[in-house]
Amino acid sequence: xxxxxxxxxxxxxxxxxxxxxxxxxxxxxxxxxxxxxxxxxxxxxxxxxxxxxxxxxxxxxxxxxxxxxxxxxxxxxxxxxxxxxxxxxxxxxxxxxxxxxxxxxxxxxxxxxxxxxxxxxxxxxxxxxxxxxxxxxxxxxxxxxxxxxxxxxxxxxxxxxxxxxxxxxxxxxxxxxxxxxxxxxxxxxxxxxxxxx
Amino acid sequence: xxxxxxxxxxxxxxxxxxxxxxxxxxxxxxxxxxxxxxxxxxxxxxxxxxxxxxxxxxxxxxxxxxxxxxxxxxxxxxxxxxxxxxxxxxxxxxxxxxxxxxxxxxxxxxxxxxxxxxxxxxxxxxxxxxxxxxxxxxxxxxxxxxxxxxxxxxxxxxxxxxxxxxxxxxxxxxxxxxxxxxxxxxxxxxxxxxxxxxxxxxxxxxxxxxxxxxxxxxxxxxxxxxxxxxxxxxxxxxxxxxxxxxxxxxxxxxxxxxxxxxxxxxxxxxxxxxxxxxxxxxxxxxxxxxxxxxxxxxxxxxxxxxxxxxxxxxxxxxxxxxxxxxxxxxxxxxxxxxxxxxxxxxxxxxxxxxxxxxxxxxxxxxxxxxxxxxxxxxxxxxxxxxxxxxxxxxxxxxxxxxxxxxxxxxxxxxxxxxxxxxxxxxxxxxxxxxxxxxxxxxxxxxxxxxxxxxxxxxxxxxxxxxxxxxxxxxxxxx
Numbered sequence: 001x002x003x004x005x006x007x008x009x010x011x012x013x014x015x016x017x018x019x020x021x022x023x024x025x026x027x028x029x030x031x032x033x034x035x036x037x038x039x040x041x042x043x044x045x046x047x048x049x050x051x052x053x054x055x056x057x058x059x060x061x062x063x064x065x066x067x068x069x070x071x072x073x074x075x076x077x078x079x080x081x082x083x084x085x086x087x088x089x090x091x092x093x094x095x096x097x098x099x100x101x102x103x104x105x106x107x108x109x110x111x112x113x114x115x116x117x118x119x120x121x122x123x124x125x126x127x128x129x130x131x132x133x134x135x136x137x138x139x140x141x142x143x144x145x146x147x148x149x150x151x152x153x154x155x156x157x158x159x160x161x162x163x164x165x166x167x168x169x170x171x172x173x174x175x176x177x178x179x180x181x182x183x184x185x186x187x188x189x190x191x192x193x194x195x196x197x
Numbered sequence: 198x199x200x201x202x203x204x205x206x207x208x209x210x211x212x213x214x215x216x217x218x219x220x221x222x223x224x225x226x227x228x229x230x231x232x233x234x235x236x237x238x239x240x241x242x243x244x245x246x247x248x249x250x251x252x253x254x255x256x257x258x259x260x261x262x263x264x265x266x267x268x269x270x271x272x273x274x275x276x277x278x279x280x281x282x283x284x285x286x287x288x289x290x291x292x293x294x295x296x297x298x299x300x301x302x303x304x305x306x307x308x309x310x311x312x313x314x315x316x317x318x319x320x321x322x323x324x325x326x327x328x329x330x331x332x333x334x335x336x337x338x339x340x341x342x343x344x345x346x347x348x349x350x351x352x353x354x355x356x357x358x359x360x361x362x363x364x365x366x367x368x369x370x371x372x373x374x375x376x377x378x379x380x381x382x383x384x385x386x387x388x389x390x391x392x393x394x395x396x397x398x399x400x401x402x403x404x405x406x407x408x409x410x411x412x413x414x415x416x417x418x419x420x421x422x423x424x425x426x427x428x429x430x431x432x433x434x435x436x437x438x439x440x441x442x443x444x445x446x447x448x449x450x451x452x453x454x455x456x457x458x459x460x461x462x463x464x465x466x467x468x469x470x471x472x473x474x475x476x477x478x479x480x481x482x483x484x485x486x487x488x489x490x491x492x493x494x495x496x497x498x499x500x501x502x503x504x505x506x507x508x509x510x511x512x513x514x515x516x517x518x519x520x521x522x523x524x525x526x527x528x529x530x531x532x533x534x535x536x537x538x539x540x541x542x543x544x545x546x547x548x549x550x551x552x553x554x555x556x557x558x559x560x561x562x563x564x565x566x567x568x569x570x571x572x573x574x575x576x577x578x579x580x581x582x583x584x585x586x587x588x589x590x591x592x593x594x595x596x597x598x599x600x601x602x603x604x605x606x607x608x609x610x611x612x613x614x615x616x617x618x619x620x621x622x623x624x625x626x627x628x629x630x631x632x633x634x635x636x637x638x639x640x641x642x643x644x645x646x647x648x649x650x651x652x653x654x655x656x657x658x659x660x661x662x663x664x665x666x667x668x669x670x671x672x673x674x675x
Contacts, residue, residue: 056260059329186257190266
């Protein structure tokens with residue numbers, strides 16, 4: 001709920017401070033209506049939520065110290081391929097930090113460009129490209145996330161999917177455990193575990 | 198009944214009960230308060246621990262917008278029946294998931310607060326922030342009823358009441374058993390003392406029951422009885438000896454007295470015969486030999502006659518004096534006023550009383566021997582007349598008053614009086630304070646008065662001042 005409200009805030013931010021009435025109406029609307037349906041009806045809002053989820057992953061996953069150059073090195077959230085988030089992702093992470101590491105967003109066109117990244121949203125439509133990316137990033141302690149339906153089967157770590165009008169995610173434990181990242185049990189509890197075959 | 202009047206056994210029981218009750222009550226209240234404080238603290242700690250666990254577990258559910266999961270986490274609380282409600286709020290303060298125990302109606306907090314627990318209306322409620330990596334994702338609100346606390350306190354109350362009752366019963370039984378050590382010796386001692394004082398039997402002894410203070414008291418008491426018994430014995434012996442001595446002395450005195458009286462009577466009696474001869478022959482000389490004797494011889498004869506008469510008077514008085522002890526003193530009702538008037542009239546034949554001013558108060562009737570009492574009045578009034586005869590305005594007052602359950606009579610005159618320091622000599626035989634030449638008399642009168650009054654069980658005394666008169670008193674039993 002809060003996430004949605006956050007997003008609505010960021011959507012209408014310019015009006016918010018000036019027009020309390022608008023804010024009130026939107027809040028009421030969000031509260032009284034089945035907001036996830038509202039959210040799902042607008043594809044852009046789906047990505048606002050996913051952007052928030054991407055940021056939240058940083059709180060439930062521990063990267064090995066080797067993945068940071070210094071204590072102040074940023075936690076990098078990368079987007080590979082066509083950016084579906086618009087500016088939402090940037091807005092969400094701006095000013096945030098995790099355990100002293102500032103959170104930044106980087107956009108990559110090719111998997112070869114991916115360097116010093118911690119979470120990578122793979123926005124590639126071609127399955128071959130995705131497989132290539134997964135292969136390239138193997139063993140690099142990068143949390144790979146995508147909303148491609150078969151991403152887990154392809155060896156990706158986290159796959160978003162929609163169930164009951166809610167965004168859920170699936171974790172490929174095999175891929176996750178192959179890395180040195182530590183997944184919070186709380187995250188695993190929420191996730192659907194991918195079972196091969 | 199006041200405490201000080203209670204029997205010792207009850208006193209002991211009450212004291213022990215009071216001490217026991219006070220100590221137990223203070224102890225129990227202290228434990229009760231301590232337990233209350235500790236238990237309150239412990240339930241706060243417990244709720245806070247549960248809150249921390251729940252909030253830690255629900256961070257992912259908040260982060261990834263999964264109210265169902267949050268609800269599932271919250272529902273784990275149902276294993277804690279005291280916790281009646283748990284509400285999870287997101288970081289904007291909107292209700293995210295809730296748990297309500299059984300029939301509990303959801304009552305939401307008016308506003309969210311930072312971490313903290315407090316007791317409100319027999320409920321414990323508190324807020325616990327949901328944190329992930331120092332980032333607050335929401336707030337957990339928990340509410341617990343205090344059933345456990347009250348159950349525990351009730352149990353404690355029950356235990357305290359039971360302990361108090363049990364200890365009172367035990368105390369009562371113990372005191373009943375142990376009191377013999379203290380009260381029994383005291384009671385036995387008191388009983389012995391009572392028997393001793395009631396029966397006056399000092400041979401009884403108290404039984405000693407121990408070597409404590411009460412034992413010493415019993416010893417002291419018995420020792421005291423020993424001494425009393427001893428003293429009683431010696432007193433008895435002493436009294437017996439004394440009685441014996443007294444009766445012995447009395448017997449001796451009586452015989453001596455008898456001898457003396459017999460002697461004085463016979464002397465007086467025997468003296469009268471030669472005196473009668475002297476008086477008779479002197480009268481013959483006076484009457485028959487007037488012509489033959491010269492003037493000087495006549496004068497000597499007169500002197501002999503007068504002295505013989507005086508001697509006769511003396512012997513008469515002595516006889517009267519010694520006769521008093523020999524006479525029976527039959528007592529009758531005597532009208533003192535009439536006796537005094539008779540005596541006064543009789544004296545008028547011997548003395549010139551025309552000058553005297555009399556003041557005779559009404560006198561009471563008494564029971565005594567008439568002849569003896571008359572003698573007393575005669576002697577006292579004639580003394581008053583004699584010793585005031587040289588005054589220009591003689592005055593004699595006679596009266597009575599009550600003194601020490603006796604009736605005291607007095608005869609007061611304004612005659613020559615005497616020095617008070619000789620007053621004890623007055624009542625002895627032949628003691629005279631004035632010369633016979635000035636005031637006639639044999640010196641037996643007052644001694645006679647004293648003897649008569651003493652025989653009647655009364656007393657005599659006098660007071661006077663030289664030149665101003667004298668007052669003689671005698672008292673008689675009413």
